[in-house]
Amino acid sequence: MDKILFDILNQVNEGIIILDDTLKILFWNTHMEYITNLKESQVLNNNLYEILPNLQKNYFKESVNVAIEKGHKSFFSAAMHKGLISNNIELNIRVSQLKNHRLKYLMIECIDVTNQFIRINQLKEHAQNLSILNKKLREKEIEIEKLAYYDKLTGIANRTLFHSLAEKLLESAKKDGSILGLIFIDVDNFKFINDNYGHKVGDKLLIELTKILTKFTRTNDIVARYGGDEFLILLPDIKELSNYEFIASRIKAEASKVTIDHMEFEILLSMGVSFYPNDGENIDDLISKADKAMYNVKGIGGNKCMCYLNE
Incomplete structure (x- = not known):
């Protein structure tokens, strides 16, 4: 082989092996020495597979034979074929035929892509x-x-979320001409429970009440904690004004006997009710009217439900 060609190949920044058609190593450039830690003097005139035994894979040997006999090129990516030549360096390997007059040679290129793998990783x-x-x-x-948007203690909607949802439901009621009901609820005996049993029991009572309110309202009703021991229930698309009575009576009945820390409590509820369009054109009006109705209930002893229309 041409010495000038070898000198050039020694300057290439990739491993180059040149073999004869018997797979005897004729050239082993300096980059191959770096890749394998094998000097050219150690490998020349030796069989490829003796020097690099990991190449003795059936698919690789077949590709080498095809390259010698038919001149077909083969490529082995570092991603799919690890450790063929080095376990420390990621190498793409290309196998191709070289012809010099009637003689056939084989060139194996070993392209270091370790940095690319590092970058990819x-x-x-x-x-x-x-x-x-x-x-x-x-x-x-x-x-x-x-x-x-949600009350930290009970997990239901807080005042902010309630107003946002209420505005949308009110707008819908205005468009389709439906009735929108609102129930304002206050716990009559909450201060007594807090003072006599402690705030932890009071908190648990509010949580139990929340469970009752969500259980005995419809899926599309909105239950919110308005603040302290005050709750709001929004009743969209009710058919008759009296429909609230069934919901309120179920809530009142269930709240009459609640167990907290192995103690039984009766939760007394004052409830006031207002309606769109009868009692106001906006949510603040409906809350205000329901609040007034609720205080009227408290004025007559509490633990009842009264509609604003019945003041």
């Missing part, structure tokens, strides 16, 4: 870290949203 790690960060941010966003 860094990008994968970065993408994974971004995914984890996005998940944490989304969880934090949900947590913040929950704090902004």
